[in-house]
Amino acid sequence: MRAPRIFCVWTALSVCAAVVVGAMAELTRNVRASQRELAAADARATLEEQTRLALWRMDAAGSAILLRENQWPFSVKGIPPQPPAKLHFEVRLGKLTTTDGDVAQLEELKSLLPKDGGVESVFCNAARSGESAWQAIAKDNEVLKSMAQVRNQTANQSLNRYDPGYQVESNTIEQVQRAKVVESQFSNFNNPTAMPIGSPAAPVANLRPVWLGGELVLLRSLPGETQGFQGAWLDVGQASKLLLDEIPDLLPAAALKPLTAPANDPLALVSLPFLLKRGASVPPSVPAWNGVLIAGWAAVVCAIAAVAILVRGVIRLSERRASFVSAVTHELRTPLTTFRLYSDMLETGAVKPEKRGDYLRVLSREADRLSHLVENVLAFSRIERGSARSHVSETAIEAFLTSQHERWSARLATAGLQLVIHPAPDLKLRADLTALEHILFNLIDNAAKYLGNQPAPRIEIGASTDGQETLCYVRDNGLGIEACYHEKIFGLFDKLDQQSEGSGIGLALAKRIITIHGGRLWVESDGPGSGSTFFFALPVGPLQQAAADKAGLVSG
16 A cells, blocks of 8 residues: 555544544533532532521520520529520519529629610610511411422422522521421410519510620510510520531531521521521532443544554555565566566577477476465465365375475475485374475475575475474574564565565465464574574374364365
8 A cells, every 4th residue: 555545544544533532522521511510519409408407406406495595483583594594684663683693694784785775675675676586587388388389380390409499499498497396386385483473474475586785685575564574695605506516417617697687598597596607518529430431432442443453454464465466476477477488489499409408397497386376375365265175184204205305306406405304204293285285385485585695505304293292394504584573474475575585475374274283383593694493383193183174274
């Protein structure tokens, strides 16, 4: 294949690979972005769900504080308050008193009150503010019904846990439900023990939380009293800590902010006037690579690699076949040219009678050369198609070598080589004789081509056995083969010198035949000038027949 065409093939393959990889990269980027968005949405939804659970826990703790303080026996003196309460007090007839006996705390409370108004007006305004703030919190079932209707109407749309609107609505619904639960705990609350001794039994109003001078106070008006109030002064720090201790597993970085005015924020507690600050949220975890993406990338890489290997193999095969065609053409042209020239000379009588024998021997030699080439090509073609047949038989090696001596000597004589066959008495071999002839003739022919101008050039053939294998060898005293080429020379269409004669299939064919026989073929050489020895080993016994029958060995 020509270089420009090879360049075009590789360019086209590279462009296609770049397009596929680019498309896969874009698909991966989109999928990963979707995964990250989904992970972030899931993290936000999880945070909202944890927030709602945290608010439930804190309102439960706040309700417990309110219930305990509502049941406090204000009429009994000398009982110390329980945290987070710091002081219990009453306001009657403009006088601020305490039944706890803690005068210092009472004086501190007085110092926090505004100086520009009476005690009654201060607590009256505070009590009204606390009651108004409580009444402003939605607790009506109608609110829940209307919100449920909206949710049902949008249920078939994009409303799900990942939708911000869904989360806001859920927070609002949860706030209403928390308010209803807290209200149910204080409905029709009546605590006679909270009234002063001797007062008429009457329903007592519930304590409502309110901020007074930056301090958290629980306050209520006394029934039947004019400007009479009862209350509990809470420690803000202790109250916040008590509430936050309920949620360290949900919102470890959360904090509470005082809520001094009515707010519709669903993060506000309904039991105590605090607003939840969730703090730094945990970033969403980076999603792991999707198995489908990994499989897709693996498939793309494998496909590109496979196509590249296939194209490379096709190009190399095309180049080797082109070299083979060129070599075969050259090998065919030489004997055909000789045939034409010598036949014309013999036909026209241009050859002297005493020289005709030499001309005929040249024609016979070229015919043998052409026959050997065609035989190799056809044999290799049969092996490639799998249509070869084997005829394995047992024969004496020495008798076989002797029978081929004349043919091999004639081939070597044309190259000025001497053939030496070492005797191998009583040594037998089970093999397809035609295939064995192919192997040895190809090895001898290969040695004759590359022996070079050596003094007393010769080729030796011999055999031996170790009981497991029969070992045959073809040794020359030629140029030798470098170790880096010991495997390469057995490749199809491969030659040490691409300009040298030969088709490049002789050794490849010998290797294939030996392999089919269940044997092995290799070369040993110490390098340039040391000569080369080609060995092939065949197993002794019926293994050869089984291997040859399985593969379909070349015959004839």
